[in-house]
Amino acid sequence: MQIPTFDDMLAAHKRIAPHIRRTPVRVSDHLNDLTGAQLFFKCENFQEPGAFKVRGAANAVFGLEDAAAARGVATHSSGNHASCLSYAAMRRGIPCNVVMPHTAPQAKKETVRRYGGKITECDPSTNAREATFARVQAETGGDFVHPYNDPRVIAGQGTCSREFMEQADGLDMVVAPIGGGGMISGTCLTLATLAPETRVIAAEPEQADDAYRSFKAGHIIADDAPETIADGLKVPLKDLTWHFVSRHVSEIFTASEQEIVDAMKLAWKHLRIVLEPSSAVPLAIVFKNAQAFAGKRVGIIVTGGNVDLDNLPWIEG
Amino acid sequence: MQIPTFDDMLAAHKRIAPHIRRTPVRVSDHLNDLTGAQLFFKCENFQEPGAFKVRGAANAVFGLEDAAAARGVATHSSGNHASCLSYAAMRRGIPCNVVMPHTAPQAKKETVRRYGGKITECDPSTNAREATFARVQAETGGDFVHPYNDPRVIAGQGTCSREFMEQADGLDMVVAPIGGGGMISGTCLTLATLAPETRVIAAEPEQADDAYRSFKAGHIIADDAPETIADGLKVPLKDLTWHFVSRHVSEIFTASEQEIVDAMKLAWKHLRIVLEPSSAVPLAIVFKNAQAFAGKRVGIIVTGGNVDLDNLPWIEG
Structure with missing residues (x-):
């Protein structure tokens, strides 16, 4: 197992700079009012192929x-x-x-x-x-090139948080969705060196909460075939991502299917951004656990926006 | 009739800075490939209330x-x-x-x-x-406060192009939708001083083409009750906006309802931005008149994103 380093992340950022966008960070006064937190959204949905990956x-x-x-x-x-x-x-x-x-x-x-x-x-x-x-x-x-359990991939995902910390000062915490753990691992990798005081929080669907249960149990638990609309988050942790999750993640919160859909609607209404369901989990857990985020400067990584507008999962229409 | 000046625009920008966002400029390699132009989208849909106004x-x-x-x-x-x-x-x-x-x-x-x-x-x-x-x-x-025929309003709208010229170098032209002409007038006001070589192009729905006909006729023609999905663009020019349109606009192009809807779909697919129909008219006219824009650096003002996601006007579903 080859653990990627902070220098690997720096080398990755230099290597990929011509091929990615430095995505914008957005805020919404209204979402801040609703949550009591100061939220900053790093919009990786605006990468050319629509996702941080x-x-x-x-x-x-x-x-x-x-x-x-x-x-x-x-x-x-x-x-x-x-x-x-x-x-x-x-x-x-x-x-x-x-x-x-x-x-x-x-x-x-x-x-x-x-x-x-x-x-x-x-x-x-x-x-x-x-x-x-x-x-x-x-x-x-x-x-x-494994989707997440690959040191090159984790180092690449870590470049997102490096930009984020330059764009939004003094974040108390960064929240990202967790599936296989590639983005969360990259976030841990970068912040552990660049901003060790910034907490890394993972957000997971209740219906695919294997990372949550792994985190509590202290070893990897892999679900067989979880069912959730957050289809990017069904895969299990692997050794490399578990390395980062077990050492650097402060907390994992989970959200129900309905809470994920509600977060998608709120993000559209107040940010004019259409999140794919996986990307809406962080906002969902911020709403659900308001006391954990109130008064904090909270960075949220919007991981992707590849969703079919003709088939939005508005459960209540 | 009090014509707003470039200094009015500068004063407006200072006055409103705490109350607006400096909205991001986005690009899409794929839309550039499709049009042969280099397109820059100034995302006013990301203002807190969702529009440049x-x-x-x-x-x-x-x-x-x-x-x-x-x-x-x-x-x-x-x-x-x-x-x-x-x-x-x-x-x-x-x-x-x-x-x-x-x-x-x-x-x-x-x-x-x-x-x-x-x-x-x-x-x-x-x-x-x-x-x-x-x-x-x-x-x-x-x-x-008139929606557009007010010097304070026009000076305010002009601040958008000032930011745009700082964010995207050397634009050959800036395209914005035209209804009453507030945004186009502000654009003319700012560019006439800041970048007189940059052409201002207006984009209008075919079914509400009173500005186009006014421009050709040399005097204001007001339609009674035009019908178009671009509902922000049904209103007629007035004396102040006609002042700017008649003196500074290089060209007005029009687009059909179907072309507007197609542009909405393309913007979603390749920019992950949901445009309100009025905001999609500039992209529609760029596609329709590719030869006028090919090889040029074209700024497009995305005027707003207030659209009902549950009721998208995809004519072909």
Whole structure:
């Protein structure tokens, strides 16, 4: 297990700078009034491919030696990592192979293809995915870029908090969603050196609360097949991300499906930002645990905005 | 007729700075590829009340002497001007009276009330509105802040382009929607001094093309009751705004209803910004007249984002 360092993060930021956006930080007086906190939203939904995962993906892609790069990259993902890795590979002009269950939404497949990614479909089971991925990787020799349990990816995600601390002074805490833990790990990596007094809080769906239960138990607990609208957060922690979560995260809070949807609506109403459900979990837990955040300067990482506007999950319409 | 000056704009910017946001400028590689232009989007939809009109409204409200301010402000509007004026008045702690047809959408009324504005409803005819407004103003003594034909309002709107020119270097042209002409006039006011080589282009719905026809005819033509989804752009030019439009605007282009909706969809897909229909007209005309913009650095003012997500006008679903 190779733990990425603060210097890896600095090197990543230099490497990926031409390929990412320094996304804006937004505030809403009205959300501050409603929560009693001072909220700062780092809008990673405004990355070109719509999610923070372009940071880690670009770090992996542009860190490859030319010979390895020529063989391309490969991953399995049906979410933002697949499109962000395709995007980064397109910018370097190398192949990107993605293994995806045939049940993945058509829109996700289209995005990957728009960025030149090649999709190999598999049955929607872990066994099928692993077998198909092994075959694809053997055929192509592509460098495997795991969606989160990869030191290059974690170092890349850490660049977000570095910008955030430059853009918003003196944050008492930074809140990010937790699924596999890539963004949270990058946040821990950066803040542990840059702002050790700033607490890192993770936000997780109640219905996929394996990180919460792992955190309380002191070891990784992986759920089999959690069901939540926050579809980016269904995956379990792995050794590298557990390293950061277990050492640097101050607290994990969870939110219900309804609370996640309510947060999406509030963010639209008061920030004019459409969050994907996974991105709405931090705001949901801030509302739910107001006493923990009142009077604090709270940074929230808006991880992505890839949602289908024609099919918004407004439960109460 | 009191024509606002460049110095009025500078004074406005200083006056309103604590009450507005310096909104971000966004770009999309993909929209650039699609149009062949280099597009820069100034996101006024991210003002706290969701529209650029807070600039002019705040300039009028905070420019009042204390005695006049105590009597408050008044206007007639069923759109963003009503909520932005209420918002500015709330920040100064003075009354705001708004005359609005009883047919106005409930959401608009709620926003005005959320900011402490007092609504007096009238029948949806010009006669009824003028009579009701005269009565409200006589009763309250409130200062009338016209939605656009007011030098304080135009000077306030002009502050947007001042920021824009600092944020995006060397724009060849700036495109903004045109209805009554407040934003376009402010843009002309500022650029005529700050960047006289930058062309000002106005974008108008085909179905409410009175400004286009006025521009061609050389005098104001006012339509009776145009019908377009770009509901912020139905109002006619007035003497002050005609002054700027007739002298400084380089060209007016128009877009159909379908082209406006298509532009909304493209902006969502590639910028993750939800435009209100009025705000989508500039992008629509850039797509429609690609040859006029290809190879140019084009600034687009995104005027507002107050749209009902539950009721998006996707004509083709």
